[in-house]
Each structure stands twice: as structure tokens, then as C-alpha cells.
Amino acid sequence: MDRENTAVDNSPIHAITQTTTRFQFAHWQFFNDKDELHDIQAQSVTKLEPQVARLLTLLITQQGQVITKETLNKLLWPDTIVEANSLYQLLTKLRKELQDNAKNPKYIKTVPKKGYLFLPSVSPIETQEQTPLATTQNLITTSQIPSSKVKLYKSLQVLMAKKRNWALTLCAGACFSTIAFLSSAPDKIEPTQYEREDITYELGVEFNVAAHMQLDLLAYIEQFNTLKITTKAGQNQYSQTFDTRIAHPTWHPDKTKLAFWQYQNDMCILHISDEQARSLHSSSPIPCHLIRPPVWQSDNELILTISDKTGSSAYLYRIEQQQLVKIPLPQKPEESYIGAIRAWEEQVYYVIVDADHHSRLVSLDGNIHMTWPYPLWLFNFDPAKQSIISNDGSAHHNLVAKLRNGQTYPVFATSQGMFTNLSIDKNGDIFTAAETWQVNIRDQDNLPIFSSSSHDFLPVTNPLGETVFMSRRTGQCEIYLHANNQVKQLSFHKGYKYVNFLAWDPLFSKILSNRDNELVLYNREDVIVSFDSQHTSAPLQFGWLDAQNIWSSDTEFVHTFNLDGDLLRKTKFASDFLIFDTKQQLWIVLQGNKLFQSQSLANFNAQKQLVSELPSDAVHMIKNPRLINDTLYWQSTWSKTDIIWKLPLTAPHQVTKIKQEPLIWHYDIAPDGALRVAKMESVEADIKRIKPQPKKT
Structure with a gap:
């Protein structure tokens, strides 16, 4: 039976990098368990992008040694094809955060034709104290210890780390550990070691597991x-x-x-x-x-x-x-209810995520029993330890546990796939589904448009053949442009904000998108401008009125803006399906299962003209409308099966299903009218047991 053990690697090569999660260099402190860079002089804290934090971890752990570009690319983007300048962009971001100059570096030196060298001396920070910013006087560095005793000092560090057993690690290469997954729990918690074993391992999809208590x-x-x-x-x-x-x-x-x-x-x-x-x-x-x-x-x-x-x-x-x-849940209109959980004293509690993507566990009386500084989506109660086991805040969605007193400890980190549900029995045995998949954009011949093993989705192609799309190639959802057989990253996002849409302007020179409530405009190189959509929740529908004006809708209000972000008009208009025909200057609106056209939303009822009456399976969970060459396309879901529809406005009664299958994320229409589909594929899911191991005496 295949097993994956979460015990700390005991090899001396990995020891320091695995047990240390916080580092001091110059006037900086880096907490790689939180992706935080602390400036002691300015008394400021910056939350780094996950990939930037990983790059800094790699440089720090190999301080004084040149790391080749090939090694960094392999470790930062394993099994993924990325742009040649992706590493350069990460280095540029990191140097900007460190206020470093590539020509006269204090921290990161470029070694021509070889790679990169991290210059300053680095000291591990003892994490026993929970002070946000330690002072340099309290730090012990190997430079303060006679050379004859450095080896002993490092050995003592390793011994103490083993005793605490804080770290769960993933080895990303034969030379050193690249990502450490650790708990922020105080010393008095001794995390349990967990061992994983397969319950199912045949090819296929097994998921949504439930263990009897x-x-x-x-x-x-x-x-x-x-x-x-x-x-x-x-x-x-x-x-x-x-x-x-x-x-x-x-x-x-x-x-x-x-x-x-x-x-x-x-x-x-x-x-x-x-x-x-x-x-x-x-x-x-x-x-x-x-x-x-x-x-x-x-x-x-x-x-x-x-x-x-x-x-x-x-x-x-x-x-x-x-x-x-x-x-009636104790939540605000802008907050999201995620799910319920049966926990302490066999009572039911509810998970709420606020507008800042922070989570809390509440009871119906409004009392808050637990909080997390990130979105919770995977959670269950461990009756053996009386804790809540959940996803963490990283891009890897590792498992962590939290006690009612606020203390946390690591549970498990997996090097492949992600956990998608949890069920825990009275012994503390965790049963979970570990899933792996890709999302590729494929053409009508089922060939991938881009060569990638990541998640590529939400493609929108203009008549020039340029495709803007979303991808998780860096671990975060970012916007990319595919043009002239090259892929360029346009967005560099921090945090948990979500993108709902992408749209080219009528002149094919700008791209409209969102980040939660913000509307963002891009050109082919970078962000032009971003501004508040002024909706109470994230806009779900959007588009261009002409080359100088845009609109957005949260399904209750329609807002129009100029390209400087000035709000021009706010119209109360409820619709789940709304699109503007820039050629005819007409709104296309779905009400019930009837499709209408109108010149105005303010006078919609007086001006509306019936276009077509759609079948029930064409309007359930309707989304992603596109108007291309006088033909309307959209998606719906019926019995959890995804359907793509086509309706020529010149023949509005010819409603056609052009694709019907499960696991379709999005679609696109090529300049020649061919359908492209972004769907989950290479899906594998197996049931695992993550079992706590007896403590060794």
C-alpha cells in the first residue's frame, strides 16, 4: 500500500532549511511561513506574492552559492512551460520589494552566464517568541560564533527543531528543500505526525468521501x-x-x-x-x-x-x-456563507467569509468561535483533538488544524494534487479525496491551444487571433496574453481577489477585467487603470458601450463609466443575463426564459422587443454570454452537465446546443468561428486516509 509520510527529513543537507521558517538579513526579516517581508527600519510589513516568496526562500537557503536560472525555473515552475522572462519578472518584483538595484546590488547579484547569488549573511530567527518584529540585538548569528563552534550550533538548532517537530516539508529537488509548510503554534503544542495511505488507487474518479464517526x-x-x-x-x-x-x-x-x-x-x-x-x-x-x-x-x-x-x-x-x-445567519450583505459544520458539544456552526476574504466560525447567536485570515473552503471537525481541520492560506491548500484557544498546528502537505473534502472519525483518522487535474483550452480538433500542464481558462480571442486568458501557472490566478506564438503575463496579483470576466474593446486595443469589486483595464503590456465598480458585490456582467465607455452589473444595478473610472450613470435593472451589442447599440436581456432587445434599460419595458423564447435547460445557471458576428453564445448547466449554446440573431428561433458534457469551465470562439473549450481533463481522484501516528517514546 502506497504511503506518504509527513515526518521531517533528517538529512543534514535539508535540516536548516526545513526547520527554519523565519530569517534575518540586513534590516529585513522574512517569514516564509506567512510570505511576509518585514522592514525593521521602517517598521512595515509586506505580503509577498507566493512565487516571489518562494524565490526569496530559494535564494536565502542557498546564500553565498550561485543558483542557475535553469534550477530556479525548474523549482519555481515544475512541469510547467512558462515565458522566458518569467524568472526575470519575479526577480524584478523581489528587487523592488527589497529596494535593491540590479546594477549595484546589495542583496541579489546577477552572475553573468551562471545565475544569481544572494549576498547578505542570513541568520535563522528563533520562533519561540511570538513577537511580530524581532530586534537585531536578540538575534544570534553564526557570524557571532567562533568557526569551531558553528557546526555544533547548527546541530543544536536541528536537534531542537526535531524535538519541536514543527515542520511539514515538501522536497522539491535533490539538492535542497524549496517549500516549508509549518505551523505558527506555540511551543507547548507538539504536532502529531500523520501518515497517508491509499484507500482507493485504481484509475478513475473517486471523491466526496464520508467516514462514519x-x-x-x-x-x-x-x-x-x-x-x-x-x-x-x-x-x-x-x-x-x-x-x-x-x-x-x-x-x-x-x-x-x-x-x-x-x-x-x-x-x-x-x-x-x-x-x-x-x-x-x-x-x-x-x-x-x-x-x-x-x-x-x-x-x-x-x-x-x-x-x-x-x-x-x-x-x-x-x-x-x-x-x-x-x-437567518449573522452575516452582512457583502459577506458569503460557505457551509456548516457539526463540532463541539454536537452543535452546528457556520463558516462566513467577509469582503476582505477573512473567515469566521459563528453560531446562530452571532458569537464568533474561531477566525482565519484567509478564505476557508475546506473544513471539518476533529473529535479526537477537538480542533477544526481546514485548508491553509497558501496556494497549495495544505491541511492545518486550529484549537478553540486559537493555537494552530500543521496536519499534512501533499506534493501532488489537492484535497477537496474532509471527513474525520472519532479516532482522528482523516479521510479525504486527493484530486489532480488540468484545465486546457482545446480547439475543435481537440488539440491544446497552449502547451501547459497548468489551469488555463476563461479564454477570449479577438479577430486578430490574440487570446487573453486566465491561468494558475504561477500558483495564483493571473491574466495572460497569447499573441504571435508567445505568452505574456499581464497581471501580477496579490491576495485572494477573483476575476469573473475578460473582454476586448471594440478596437481590440484594450482588455476589460475585474478583481473582485474593482474594474481593471489592460493594454498588451500592463495595467492601464483600475477603479472601484461601486457595486455592493463583485460585478458578474460587464462589457463595452463603445471604445471610450464601459458598463458593469451585479445583477441588480448597471453602472457605466468612462475610461478614467468616472461613474457616468447608475441604473437599477435586475437581470441574470445582459449583453450590449456595440454594433447595433442595443441591449440584449434575458427575463425568465424570454430574450429581448432594447435601446435603453431605463425605458426597457416600453422599448423591449422579443427576440426568442429559450428552453428551460438553456437558462439554468446561465453565464458567459458572447456576441460574435451577430451570433449569441452562452453557457448553462442542467443536471450538473455543462452546455454551450448558439443563437444567430438573424434567425433567433434556431437555438442550438453546440457542446454538452461535464466539467466545461469556459469556451471561446476563434476568428474562423470554430469552438474552443476550456475544460477539466486528466482528472484523477483517489480516497486517502491520513492517520495520526502514535508518539514515539
Whole structure:
């Protein structure tokens, strides 16, 4: 059985880089567990981009040694093809943060035809004290120790680090460790070592795992529509296959009842079965876009998380009465409800993420029981340690745990894929689905447009054949331009803000996008301007009125701006589907399942003209409208299957499905009218157990 151990590598080559997460050089302190660069002189802190922080880590850990460009490229972008100047751009950013000059460097020296050299002496910072900015007087450096004792000093550091066992590491090369995943917990916490083992390992997709709290029962989804029930060792017991996708099984904490969801058309059905997959109950169809795992509150009640076009909401569902009651959560309009969790004293708590992407765990009385300085999306309760295990704030989505007193400790970091759900039994055994996939943009012949093993999506091509798109090539969602057979990165983003759209202007010289509530304009080189959209939530629809004016909508209000960011007009107009025809100077609007045209939104009802009446499966979860050569394209979802549609405005009753399959993220139309699709592929998902190991005496 394949196992991956999270114990610290004991080799002397890795020892210092693995156990040290904070470094001092000159008047700087670098906390690579938080991607933070502290300027002691200015008393300021900068949050570095993850890739910039990784670059600084590599340079620091090889201080005094030249690192070749090839080595840095390989370690920063493993198995990924990037632009030749990607490393140069990272170095430029890092030098800017360090106020360094490439021609007269104090920190990073370019060694011609060889690589780069980190110049200043580096000292590890002892993390026992939790002071944000340590003073240089409190630091012990190897330069202060006689050379005969340096080796002993380093050995003592390693010995202390092993005793604390803070670090979970990923070895990225044969020469040294590149990424350290560590906890910020105080010394009194001794993190448990975890060992991973495969429960399923055959080719295919197994995900959405649920472990019974008390009994030797496991449930998960296989190939999207089959419910599998096994032992916790993976021995098959029972299965049931459905005609549409199912998701998120959850065992009753004491009884052999299993709740799970089924997507059906534009609805979701909650099923309850026994341990042999025999049906005990099915709800009436519930309108939904997406759902999260149900949470058992009692034998007759579950807390359901259901998303629709307005966002996610929590509901109390009573099985016997088939009663659905919306729960009033303590959240502000600009905040997002993520999901529910059954935790301490068998009570249900709720995860809320605010406008600054900070998360909190609350009860219905409004009390805050826990907070995180980043968005939480993966979480569950560990009854053995009475902690919440969740994703961390890194791009790698490692697992960390947090106690009610605020102390944290690392759980597990994986070198492949990402964890997509968690289930934990009474022994503290963590069952999770580890998934790997790519998102490639492919043409009508199913050939990739770009050669990449990353996530490339949201492509928009202009008539010149230039494609702007999103990608996670750096670990963050960034905007790229593909032109003249070259790929150029346009955005260099920090934080968790999300991009919803991209659009070329009518002259094909500028690109409109967003970062959460901000609207951003790019040319082919860089950002031109960014400004507040003045919506209460992130704009979901957007476009150009002409070459000098743009519009955006949060589905409630439509705002128009000039290119300086001045708000020209604010119109109250509710629509889930809105696009402006710059050629005809007409709005195209969907209301219900009817498509209209109008010259004005302010006088829409008086001016609207019916274009077409669309079928139900064409309007559910409708998104991504494009108007190209008098033809309207868009996406919808039906029974969790993605559909791309086409409607010529010259023949508006010829509504056609041009693509229908699961896992489509976005689409694009080439200049010759050919369809391109960005979809998940090479999808592999297996069930893993991450098991706490007994402490060695």
C-alpha cells in the first residue's frame, strides 16, 4: 500500500532549511511561513506574492552559492512551460520589494552566464517568541560564533527543531528543500505526525468521501453517479448507480443513515439511505445551483447548504415533515456563507467569509468561535483533538488544524494534487479525496491551444487571433496574453481577489477585467487603470458601450463609466443575463426564459422587443454570454452537465446546443468561428486516509 509520510527529513543537507521558517538579513526579516517581508527600519510589513516568496526562500537557503536560472525555473515552475522572462519578472518584483538595484546590488547579484547569488549573511530567527518584529540585538548569528563552534550550533538548532517537530516539508529537488509548510503554534503544542495511505488507487474518479464517526463504514462517489459503501480499509460492501450526478454523502454520527444529494435538471434531491445503499427517504426537488455536504443536527433534522443565483444559504430540513426552513445567519450583505459544520458539544456552526476574504466560525447567536485570515473552503471537525481541520492560506491548500484557544498546528502537505473534502472519525483518522487535474483550452480538433500542464481558462480571442486568458501557472490566478506564438503575463496579483470576466474593446486595443469589486483595464503590456465598480458585490456582467465607455452589473444595478473610472450613470435593472451589442447599440436581456432587445434599460419595458423564447435547460445557471458576428453564445448547466449554446440573431428561433458534457469551465470562439473549450481533463481522484501516528517514546 502506497504511503506518504509527513515526518521531517533528517538529512543534514535539508535540516536548516526545513526547520527554519523565519530569517534575518540586513534590516529585513522574512517569514516564509506567512510570505511576509518585514522592514525593521521602517517598521512595515509586506505580503509577498507566493512565487516571489518562494524565490526569496530559494535564494536565502542557498546564500553565498550561485543558483542557475535553469534550477530556479525548474523549482519555481515544475512541469510547467512558462515565458522566458518569467524568472526575470519575479526577480524584478523581489528587487523592488527589497529596494535593491540590479546594477549595484546589495542583496541579489546577477552572475553573468551562471545565475544569481544572494549576498547578505542570513541568520535563522528563533520562533519561540511570538513577537511580530524581532530586534537585531536578540538575534544570534553564526557570524557571532567562533568557526569551531558553528557546526555544533547548527546541530543544536536541528536537534531542537526535531524535538519541536514543527515542520511539514515538501522536497522539491535533490539538492535542497524549496517549500516549508509549518505551523505558527506555540511551543507547548507538539504536532502529531500523520501518515497517508491509499484507500482507493485504481484509475478513475473517486471523491466526496464520508467516514462514519463510530462504525467501520465509508461512503464515496465513483465516476460522478455511483454511490459506493465500503469498509474504512476500502473493502467493497454495496453500491448504487443513478442516472444523473450525485454528491456529498454524510453519515449520521451514531446511526447507519447516509444523506447525499442528487442533481436533477435544475433541482437537487436529498436522499437518505441505509448502510446497504437502500433508500429510506427522498426529498421533493429543491431549486439549486450548487450544494455542499449536509450536516446532521438530529435524527430528524439536517442543515442544508444550497446555492442559487443570489449566493449560498443555510436551511433546516425536517425529514418526516419534508419541511425546508431558511436559517437567518449573522452575516452582512457583502459577506458569503460557505457551509456548516457539526463540532463541539454536537452543535452546528457556520463558516462566513467577509469582503476582505477573512473567515469566521459563528453560531446562530452571532458569537464568533474561531477566525482565519484567509478564505476557508475546506473544513471539518476533529473529535479526537477537538480542533477544526481546514485548508491553509497558501496556494497549495495544505491541511492545518486550529484549537478553540486559537493555537494552530500543521496536519499534512501533499506534493501532488489537492484535497477537496474532509471527513474525520472519532479516532482522528482523516479521510479525504486527493484530486489532480488540468484545465486546457482545446480547439475543435481537440488539440491544446497552449502547451501547459497548468489551469488555463476563461479564454477570449479577438479577430486578430490574440487570446487573453486566465491561468494558475504561477500558483495564483493571473491574466495572460497569447499573441504571435508567445505568452505574456499581464497581471501580477496579490491576495485572494477573483476575476469573473475578460473582454476586448471594440478596437481590440484594450482588455476589460475585474478583481473582485474593482474594474481593471489592460493594454498588451500592463495595467492601464483600475477603479472601484461601486457595486455592493463583485460585478458578474460587464462589457463595452463603445471604445471610450464601459458598463458593469451585479445583477441588480448597471453602472457605466468612462475610461478614467468616472461613474457616468447608475441604473437599477435586475437581470441574470445582459449583453450590449456595440454594433447595433442595443441591449440584449434575458427575463425568465424570454430574450429581448432594447435601446435603453431605463425605458426597457416600453422599448423591449422579443427576440426568442429559450428552453428551460438553456437558462439554468446561465453565464458567459458572447456576441460574435451577430451570433449569441452562452453557457448553462442542467443536471450538473455543462452546455454551450448558439443563437444567430438573424434567425433567433434556431437555438442550438453546440457542446454538452461535464466539467466545461469556459469556451471561446476563434476568428474562423470554430469552438474552443476550456475544460477539466486528466482528472484523477483517489480516497486517502491520513492517520495520526502514535508518539514515539
